[in-house]
Amino acid sequence: MSVAELESREIQLEAPSGLWREAWQRLRRNPGAIVGFVLVITFALVALFAPLIAPDDPRAQDLSLLREGCCPGPSTEHWFGVDALGRDEFSRVVYGARFSLLIGVVAVAVGLSVGLVLGAIAGYIGGFVDSLIMRLMDIMLSIPGLLLAIGIVAALGPGLTQIMIAVGATQIPIFARLLRGSILAQRENDFVLAARAVGVPRRIILASHILPNAISPVIVQGTLALATAIIDVAGLGFLGLGPQDPSTPEWGTMLTNTTRYLQTAPHLAIIPGVAIVISVLGFNLIGDGLREALDPKLRGRG
Amino acid sequence: MLRFVVRRLVLLIPILIGLSILVFLWIRLLPGGPAQALLGERGTDAQVAQIERQYGLDEPIHVQYWKYVQKVARGDFGNSIGTRRPVTDELKQRFPATIELAFAAMLFSVLLGIPLGFFAAKKYGTALDHASLVVSLLGISIPIFFLAIILKYVFAVKLGWLPTVGRISVLIDLEHPTNFYVLDAIIAGNMSALWDVLKHLILPAVALGSIPLAVIARITRAAVLDVQNEDYVRTARAKGVAPRLVDTRHILRNALLPIATIIGLQTGLLLSGAVLTETVFAWPGLGTWLVTAIEARDFPVLQGGILFVSVVFVLVNLLVDVMYAVINPRIRYS
Numbered sequence: 001m002s003v004a005e006l007e008s009r010e011i012q013l014e015a016p017s018g019l020w021r022e023a024w025q026r027l028r029r030n031p032g033a034i035v036g037f038v039l040v041i042t043f044a045l046v047a048l049f050a051p052l053i054a055p056d057d058p059r060a061q062d063l064s065l066l067r068e069g070c071c072p073g074p075s076t077e078h079w080f081g082v083d084a085l086g087r088d089e090f091s092r093v094v095y096g097a098r099f100s101l102l103i104g105v106v107a108v109a110v111g112l113s114v115g116l117v118l119g120a121i122a123g124y125i126g127g128f129v130d131s132l133i134m135r136l137m138d139i140m141l142s143i144p145g146l147l148l149a150i151g152i153v154a155a156l157g158p159g160l161t162q163i164m165i166a167v168g169a170t171q172i173p174i175f176a177r178l179l180r181g182s183i184l185a186q187r188e189n190d191f192v193l194a195a196r197a198v199g200v201p202r203r204i205i206l207a208s209h210i211l212p213n214a215i216s217p218v219i220v221q222g223t224l225a226l227a228t229a230i231i232d233v234a235g236l237g238f239l240g241l242g243p244q245d246p247s248t249p250e251w252g253t254m255l256t257n258t259t260r261y262l263q264t265a266p267h268l269a270i271i272p273g274v275a276i277v278i279s280v281l282g283f284n285l286i287g288d289g290l291r292e293a294l295d296p297k298l299r300g301r302g
Numbered sequence: 303m304l305r306f307v308v309r310r311l312v313l314l315i316p317i318l319i320g321l322s323i324l325v326f327l328w329i330r331l332l333p334g335g336p337a338q339a340l341l342g343e344r345g346t347d348a349q350v351a352q353i354e355r356q357y358g359l360d361e362p363i364h365v366q367y368w369k370y371v372q373k374v375a376r377g378d379f380g381n382s383i384g385t386r387r388p389v390t391d392e393l394k395q396r397f398p399a400t401i402e403l404a405f406a407a408m409l410f411s412v413l414l415g416i417p418l419g420f421f422a423a424k425k426y427g428t429a430l431d432h433a434s435l436v437v438s439l440l441g442i443s444i445p446i447f448f449l450a451i452i453l454k455y456v457f458a459v460k461l462g463w464l465p466t467v468g469r470i471s472v473l474i475d476l477e478h479p480t481n482f483y484v485l486d487a488i489i490a491g492n493m494s495a496l497w498d499v500l501k502h503l504i505l506p507a508v509a510l511g512s513i514p515l516a517v518i519a520r521i522t523r524a525a526v527l528d529v530q531n532e533d534y535v536r537t538a539r540a541k542g543v544a545p546r547l548v549d550t551r552h553i554l555r556n557a558l559l560p561i562a563t564i565i566g567l568q569t570g571l572l573l574s575g576a577v578l579t580e581t582v583f584a585w586p587g588l589g590t591w592l593v594t595a596i597e598a599r600d601f602p603v604l605q606g607g608i609l610f611v612s613v614v615f616v617l618v619n620l621l622v623d624v625m626y627a628v629i630n631p632r633i634r635y636s
Contacts, residue, residue: 147608239578273445273451281443
C-alpha cells in the first residue's frame with residue numbers, strides 16, 4: 001500500500017465524524033474521564049439500588065449499640081460503625097447517595113433551565129430586554145453564592161425542596177451569562193445570516209441554528225455545576241439548613257454534629273465526607289474530560 | 303482608563319439600589335419576624351406590637367425602606383436587635399476577622415499554587431506534574447467544611463499542635479486597636495501573642511485556601527504551558543538569554559495575566575467559603591455573624607451585613623478588572 005493510499009484512508013476515517021462523535025472518541029481515550037464515569041456510575045447505581053445494598057433501615061435507632069455515650073467504629077456487624085443514635089452508618093451513607101444525586105440533579109436542572117431561557121432571550125433579543133436581564137443577573141452575582149443560597153433557604157424555610165431551589169437559583173446567572181455570550185458569538189456567523197436571508201423565522205433560527213452550536217460550553221458547565229451543587233447542598237445541610245427531619249440520611253447533615261465526637265468517633269466525620277468527595281470528584285473528572293473533548297481548538301488533534 | 307473606572311463606578315449605582323431593595327424585601331419575606339425570635343413563643347400580641355413599633359416595623363414597607371436608605375447614607379446601619387449594639391460597631395470587629403482569614407488563605411494559596419503550577423508545567427508529564435493535577439482536582443472536590451474538620455481532627459485533636467477554635471487564646475491579654483489581631487500583636491510588640499494568633503490562623507487559612515490553591519495551580523500550569531511555546535520565548539532562548547531570566551521575564555511575566563484574573567475572582571468566592579470555615583473553627587467573622595443573624599431574624603444585621611459584603615464583593619471585582627488592564631497593556635478599556 002502506498003503512502004498516499006494510507007493517508008487517504010486516514011482522511012476518510014476522520015471525515016464523516018461530527019462534533020459529538022469526535023468528542024466521544026476523545027473522551028474514551030481520556031483516563032481521567034473514564035475514572036470519572038466509573039465513579040459517577042457507581043454513585044448512581046448505589047443511589048438506585050440503595051434498598052438492596054443497605055443492610056439496615058437508615059433511620060432505625062438502636063441505642064443499645066452505644067458504648068460510653070458514643071458510637072463504636074467499624075465492625076463486621078456494622079461495616080462503617082454506628083452513629084450517635086445507634087444507626088448503621090453504612091446504610092445511611094448508601095441512602096445518602098439518593099439524596100445527594102436527586103438534590104444535585106434537580107438543583108442543576110432548575111438553574112440550567114431558568115438560566116438558559118433568560119440567557120437565550122437576552123442574547124437573541126438584545127436591546128433593553130438584554131440589559132434588564134443581565135443587570136438582574138449582575139445583582140444576583142454580587143451576593144456571594146452560599147450567602148444567596150442561605151438567604152433563599154431562610155426565606156422558604158429549611159427542607160429538601162427549598163435547598164434544591166436555593167442551590168439552583170445561585171446557578172441561574174452563570175448559565176444565563178454563558179449562553180448569552182455563546183449566542184452572541186454564534187449570531188454573527190455566516191450560516192445564521194444565510195438562514196435569515198432566506199427568511200427562516202427567528203425562533204427557528206434560534207432553536208435549530210444557534211442553540212445547537214452554542215450548547216457545548218453549557219454541557220461542560222452543567223457537568224461541573226453538578227459537582228458544585230453536591231458540595232453546596234452538603235454545605236447547607238452542614239449549616240443545619242437541610243431536611244427538616246434530622247433522621248434523613250443526607251451527607252451534609254450527617255456531618256453537622258460530628259465535630260463533637262471527633263475525639264472518640266472520627267469515622268462519623270470521615271465516612272460521609274469521603275462519600276461527598278468521591279461523587280464530586282466523578283463529576284469534576286467528567287466535566288474536565290468533556291471540556292477538553294469539546295474544545296474546538298483541540299479538535300482534530302489526537 | 304480613568305473613564306473606564308468612572309463608568310464602572312456609575313454602573314455600580316443601579317446594582318446597589320437593586321441589591322438594597324432586594325435584600326430589604328427578602329428579609330421581610332422571612333417567616334417569623336424579629337419580635338417572635340426575640341420573645342419566643344410566649345410573647346403576647348401586645349409585646350410583639352410594641353417591639354415592632356420600637357423598630358419601626360409597623361410602618362408601610364416603602365416608608366421603612368426610604369427611612370433605611372436615609373440612615374445608611376449617613377453611615378448608620380441601625381442597631382442589632384439581638385445585642386442592641388450598632389451594626390457598624392459589630393462590623394468593625396467582624397470584618398477585620400474575615401479579611402485577616404481571607405488574606406491568610408490567599409497568601410497560602412498564591413505562595414504554594416504559583417510555584418506548584420509553574421514547576422508542573424516545566425516538568426510536564428513527570429510525577430511532579432501529575433501530583434499537581436491531583437492536588438488541583440482534590441482541592442476543588444473536597445468540600446471546605448469537610449477539609450476543615452479533617453485538619454482539625456489531625457492537627458488539633460490528634461496531634462495537639464494547633465488550637466481548635468477562635469482567633470486567640472483566652473489567657474492572652476492584647477489591645478485591639480485595629481481588630482486585625484496579627485497587626486495588633488505587632489503594634490503591641492507582643493511576640494508570644496503574635497505566635498498565638500498565627501497558630502490560630504493556620505488551620506482555617508489552609509482550609510479556606512484549598513480551593514484557590516487548586517484553581518491557581520491549575521491556571522498557572524495551563525498558562526505556563528501556553529506561553530513557553532511562544533515565538534518570543536524561543537527567540538529569547540536562541541539568543542542565549544539565561545534560562546532563569548527567560549523563566550521569570552518572558553514566561554512568568556506573561557503567564558501572570560490569567561493568574562491575576564483568577565486570583566481576583568477567587569477573592570470574591572472566599573467570602574462564601576468563609577461562612578463554612580468560620581463555622582467549623584468558631585471564627586468570630588462575618589460568616590458566623592450572618593448565619594446567627596438569620597436564625598435570630600436580626601433584620602438590621604442582615605440588611606447591613608449582606609449589603610456590606612456585596613459591596614466589598616463588587617468592588618473587588620472592579621479592582622480585578624482594573625488590575626487586569628494594568629498588567630495587560632494589550633487591553634485598553636474604553
